[in-house]
Amino acid sequence: MKKLMVLLIGVFFLAGCAVVKTPLTGFIYSDVKAPFAVTSNTGADRVGTAEATSILGIVALGDASIDAAAKSAGITKIHHVDEHVTGILGIYARYKVVVYGE
């Protein structure tokens, strides 16, 4: 039982390491999609993504900008933008932006 307690306490403290912006918090595991922005442009036939990752809250790398996502698909008119957040035990976290447009 002591080992289990140590494990749970360890998980609890690790959960504060690789933190990522999210509308909902899940300190053991999170996999959340959420709206980010909407424009008045009509229609979309292309989708672009961009992402950044964090490991243990020590190293965080990537370009998760809307600009990078739009550029990756050649989008010049943005229809709407969603975000997708993934986090595991505070060890690994990923923030992905998904841009819809034409």
Next chain:
Amino acid sequence: MANDKREGTPAGTFPLGVKREISLIILLLIAFFPSSFTGSAQKLSNYYTAAIMDSGMLYFFFPLDDFQEDVSRSPLIFDISYLSSRDSATVNFSYFLSSADPAVSLVLRTGEGETVCKATKLFIDLENHQKWHHRFSTTVLLSDLAYFFRSVLPPEILIKTKDSHYTYTIKKCRWKKHGSIVSVIIEMIQTNS
């Protein structure tokens, strides 16, 4: 007496306390990672997303990076967008070289045939001094994509440039896993169209 009993635990079995801990950990895993204990159906959302647009349903397959160049082992990263009111999908792809070498066409090659698609440049960027990021786009008939992903044997993707070509292959185990899932999603899209 209690100590005597614990010492008497047969070899190869867990003491009572440890067994309880393992059961608790398994229960916690089942509670917090339900998707890990169900079939692959729920994992489809890791591969694609769909949004309703004025002109139909817009499907997007998240980038796949399992194909590697034969010599340099650099990856080919591609994603697929498909609007249900059209017959073709847009394939955006990235490849990385030590010098700039724009693509002319993308070739999807299976054991039974190949599809050649004209490539259009999105951008070419210089990353990390000697790594050129080539980003191109092409359109492929959805039926041709379905045929490609239905291939039992791992297919090849060729990028043809003006003076050369680069061959990208995928490991059999990776193809067995990802190819079949993408194939199922395309089948679902075709059924809905």
